[in-house]
Amino acid sequence: MKNRQVLKVFNKTIKEIMPSIYLWLFIGAIASALNTLLTIMIPKLLIDAVMKKVTISYLLKMLLVIGVSKYVLLETNKWIVIKQNNQKGILNQRTMKRFAKKITAIDYSYLEDPDILDLKERATFAVQSYGALEVIVNSMIKFLTAVFTLVGISGIIIQFNYLFLLIIFVLSALSLVFSYRIVIETQKSTQLVIPINRKYNYYVGQCLNGSQQNDFRIYNMSDMMVDKIADLNMESMRWFDKLYIKIANILSIQSLLNHLTQFVTFTYGAIRVLSTQFGTKITIGEFTLLVGASQQFSTAFMFAVESYFKFIESLNYLEPFAQFMALPESEEKHGEIVPESFETLEFHNISFSYPKSEKKILNNISFSIHKGEKISIVGLNNAGKSTIVKLICRFYRPDEGEILYNGRNIEEYDYDEYMKILAVVFQDYKLFPFTIRENIVAGRTNVSDEEIWQVLEETNIKAAICELPKGLDTYLDKHIHEDGTDFSGGQRQKLAIARSVVKQGELVILDEPTAALDPLAESEIYEDFHRLVRGRTAIFISHRMSSSVFCDKILLLQDGEIKAFDSHTNLMKQNNLYSELFTTQAKNYQLQII
Template identity: 35%
Template sequence: MQSINKRFNLKGLHLLLSVVWKTSPFVFVTVLLVTLANTALQFIPVLMPKIIIDELMGQCRNSILARDIALFVAVSLGLNVFTMALQYYINTKNLEITKEFNLKIGSKLLTMDYEYTESPAALDKKEQAYQAISASGGITSLLNTLISTISSLLSIAGLIYILSTLNYLIIGIIVLIILINTLLQRKTRNIQYSFWHKLIPVNREYNYFYRTILDFNFGKDIRLYNIKDLLLQKSKQNMKKTVDNMMELTNKKSLYACVTEIAVLVQQGVIYGYMAYKVLNNSINIGSFTMYVSAVYKLSQNINLIIGYIINLSQSLLYLNAFVEFINLPNQKQRTGQPVKLTNPYQLKLVNVSFKYPAAEQYTLHNVSLTLNSGDRLSVVGMNGSGKTTLIKLITRLYDPTEGEILLNGVNIKNYDYTEYLDLFSVVFQDFRFLAASLKDNITVGQGCKERTHLLETLSKVNLHEKIEGFVNQEDTMLYKIFDEQGVDLSGGESQRLAIARALYKDAPIVILDEPTAALDPLSEYHLYSHFNDLTANKTAIYISHRLSSCKFCDTIAVFQRGQLIEKGSHEELMACSSGIYREMFNAQAKQYVI
């Protein structure tokens, strides 16, 4: 286990150094200079008292005393100012380095397999990665700890040399006491890391409820359904778990801290007693006594510090290991492959496709075979939970089938270049999202803005042209008021039409609409249906809807039940089947309208 942790710690250290080098190679030079300056500052309070006391006890020359004191003050002041200037530069670069680490997390979130976004284990790793940047002071603390560690090592070497002129036994006593304290500190750090690791899922849950409280989109539901009490209760439960764990941690740390203090007092009593004995026997003078006392204090302090630094460094790198694990989460999907050369006619075919979500026991889809030819309009219907949206996730390669295969022109879609394959689809999911950016950016995102006439034509197709033309900034109007007080909040139906506009603007050969009219009023729905063929002209369309009247616009209807394809045919063919599920569902809806 230790070798594994060591390997990951080295990975974390390598990552840290590589990011520092990328941000500014000069940081390494600055670190070296700060280290040397800090080391020099360690010896001034050790040597200065001896020199001054020796002069006072000897010839007591005022000019020499004044010169020595002025020299020590000037050197101390100069080194401190020099160190502060360099430390300011390092802290400035630390901000850039921290941002670089945040960008690495963002980049990973944008490129990792979609299935990780629905995996609690992967989400915990993401939370650990974010906390790794801020744990124990974050990246800034980590770099400063490196500087302090090197500085303390150099100081210890010099102080050991000074004390060796008195007695090596003193060094042995100091090292023994510090080794005892080290074991106690290590236990404390292990407890602290275990506490941090245990709180990851608790913090993730707390952050979710906290973000929900701050999310204005939940405002109406919170008030109308009195969700306030539930949210506060959940938050309090999470806080109680955190407090209970912190109390346990504090109690154990306090016990170890008490033992550490006792050991230090014993060390000081023995060493100071020995040096007082040497003075009484005239083995050393008062100036040397002062120097040795300061050296003992500094050595003890630096050894304690360096052990603490090493433990902190190891602990921080252990936290950083969580960051490394997250950004190194392997993508299971094959990303590279043969280019997609889509020529008409083309065919998308599912062959005995079955799928079950990771860690799930039951299949969401089972043994589905379906063929979609270029230009076809397919309607997918079924009860909630029948696997309709999962089917779309498989076709668009957000997930890969557990069994079976999906073929495009006879080639398994896994063998195509992943990015090129995704370019074939314009999709509107039920849970679509928009950015707090301009309306134009939300429609043209990822495509680049073509001619304005093309954008306006797209808006006209979804009956949004007049609405957006009425805004002062028209298509440059900001969506939401997060960054702009003049931003707009669209209604549910308008947002859904904007999502459809984004899909149409992409102009991909295959259009997939998942419940596209759920938030539309009857007139807008009629407008969409009546222009359905125009919207999907020369394209292949897959249409998911609970409103079965939309199926009349499609060539083929696929009926799903409990993850299986149980019926397939045109509206007329399925209505002709007296015992069919589709006929039963259609008549049940039609009956409500007739009544």
């Protein structure tokens, strides 16, 4: 994206959520510039008055007038800043809300795409840590203030001599060239240091991460890690030292230019006081005004340039955010049909590769599931078992073929309505830091307490919740809610299952959530689940081969293809991967029991 496009996104965002920000930005800049101009004028007024030997009472009156007008300006300016702070707060808040909403709305496939995840990280950094929107607004304010100040000061200086203004301008512009050099050198060094810093941060992260410390200690890795960190740090420091020296040299030239400007100003001013060589004599007050104006000219010029560079820099930071906000959303691809009660789900010649991967994870597979059937999907690691679930959930679209729900392509259904059919317990299911009730009721309205308690009883978790003083209204996270509760892994899985039951989706999917449970807890959950699924259609994925014994049919996946789709009894009669897997796990148990 070019800066212009990023600016468009920024402008659109401002216009949609806080258009008045531009008005206040303008008013604030004018008030601030006026204040600076008044500050330059004061010494001149005073010195001129004193030189004319005015009375002290006249002087005091004058000082009072100046003081009051300056006070009014400062006060105005301050209330403008309060208003601006408030606006920036709201702007940030609304932007974060939009960003959060966007993340939950984009095509799911993006969330497993490393490039998009990287983009999301950079966008998060831009709006959360760097505060790009605020930085842009701030640099706009500074730029406008500097420009208005420059205009006012030019008005003052030109009354002395337009050629002098031109010289001051040329000297400032020359200095600008060197400022630009600094920006370029800094960018160049930063680019060089980025890969080093990336490694550095990664290693530091590893070192700071407590969860690695067991292997660190047993395998004595810490010295190696600390040395690598020190080496990388040294390497990036070498670059920065070089940069500092380059910058120092440039600054030295700029400082020379700065002194030249001062020298020219003082000389020109003094000559104007002492002689008529360059025009009529000026008073000491005017001399002071000229010197003050010239200094402020350089300062304002530098501010204008700096804030412009900052503006461009912040646009660069905002770029990933703008790109992210432009990603297409899941709902954009939906149809509008409301799905009817579950009858069949069919995979028709489905092929699928993950984005940016060449491996065909599913290769022309077809099968159908009918109402009330219990299906187990079996295969080696990475055989594509979870991929089938993701395709059913419309997280990804198949590359080829169609998935039909009741004979109609699932994409023709309204996205939200289709989601209502599905009750899924994912392998990496997540509960949220809400109350137990909010977690369980998720996505449904008007669920009675009775219904919730019944499901909790059926999932064998009622007793544990009854013990909690706040019952269903207990928060599921001690981390941010002090009166929250921390359930064990088994209890959390039961809650996740309860959630899927309360949802009343007609197609129930259980993707091996029992990996870390002991045999008793595992067996309990499977038995509960089979009971809870009742008459509904269900798909199971598990590495515990034993769980497929209960199912009507087993879908055997191998090398992206369906090797079999049959009952346990039939599959065990043949020599196939399923019987091999089953026998491998079973043999140790048999050894003893037969």
